[in-house]
Amino acid sequence: MHRLLELLYPRCCPVCREVLSDKGTLICPECESKLSFLEGPVCLKCGKPVEYEETEYCFDCYKKKHHFEKGFAVFLYDDIMKQAIGDFKYRNKKEFGAFFVSMMTERFGNTIKELQPDALIPIPVHPAKKRYRGYNQAQVLARGVGEALGIPVISDYLIRNRNTMPQKQLNDLERLSNLEKAFIIDERKTKRTEQLKKELQKVILIDDIYTTGSTMEACTRILLANGVKTVYFVSLCTGRGL
Numbered sequence: 399m400h401r402l403l404e405l406l407y408p409r410c411c412p413v414c415r416e417v418l419s420d421k422g423t424l425i426c427p428e429c430e431s432k433l434s435f436l437e438g439p440v441c442l443k444c445g446k447p448v449e450y451e452e453t454e455y456c457f458d459c460y461k462k463k464h465h466f467e468k469g470f471a472v473f474l475y476d477d478i479m480k481q482a483i484g485d486f487k488y489r490n491k492k493e494f495g496a497f498f499v500s501m502m503t504e505r506f507g508n509t510i511k512e513l514q515p516d517a518l519i520p521i522p523v524h525p526a527k528k529r530y531r532g533y534n535q536a537q538v539l540a541r542g543v544g545e546a547l548g549i550p551v552i553s554d555y556l557i558r559n560r561n562t563m564p565q566k567q568l569n570d571l572e573r574l575s576n577l578e579k580a581f582i583i584d585e586r587k588t589k590r591t592e593q594l595k596k597e598l599q600k601v602i603l604i605d606d607i608y609t610t611g612s613t614m615e616a617c618t619r620i621l622l623a624n625g626v627k628t629v630y631f632v633s634l635c636t637g638r639g640l
Contacts, residue, residue, distance in 0.1 A: 412482045412494040424497035434474035445469045466618045466629045471636035472505050487535045499542030516598050517550045521605040524561040540604035557584045577616040583624045595625040608633040
């Protein structure tokens with residue numbers, strides 16, 4: 399059945415979108431060489447690239463207080479990754495998640511295990527968006543990383559109950575205001591929710607893109623207000639720091 403599926407739906411490179419000639423690979427070697435991996439220096443708080451080694455924090459982290467402990471990202475969000483993530487997120491290329499997960503675990507698998515989180519929590523999307531896309535891309539990433547590292551993934555604790563306008567149209571203050579009350583803890587399963595509030599002390603949020611940090615901050619605040627002590631995050635991509 400697996401071989402039949404490969405014949406019917408051959409795996410494609412997430413960058414050039416051509417069928418991979420080597421069935422054991424997840425990306426063309428030529429395309430992988432074009433990817434902008436974050437090698438440092440990076441912001442000590444959110445993981446964005448900064449220009450100088452002596453620069454501890456990016457401009458965003460200097461001017462705003464983020465309540466998460468620390469963040470990590472694999473790639474710079476450039477034109478190549480913008481297209482690849484756009485296909486993954488909006489054009490039903492769920493299979494690209496296999497490559498993205500492999501890069502997240504290769505780069506930060508040891509770091510994640512050393513942090514010893516109680517769970518990985520994907521940034522939730524509104525149910526309407528999930529129905530339209532067919533899946534939550536952050537959940538695909540979190541499940542892949544969790545399975546690879548043997549860490550529980552909890553996708554139904556932090557939920558999105560408000561379908562907000564696109565963040566890219568807003569400034570920093572408007573972004574955070576736009577997200578207020580957009581995320582909540584699911585209180586419908588009372589017994590399980592109360593149990594998770596006691597058990598979840600350290601969590602890692604998982605998302606595809608980190609830009610201004612408004613979404614990550616909104617989710618962090620909700621988790622901290624409901625018993626979590628420490629929040630980290632790992633994103634596939636991040637914007638450029640200053």
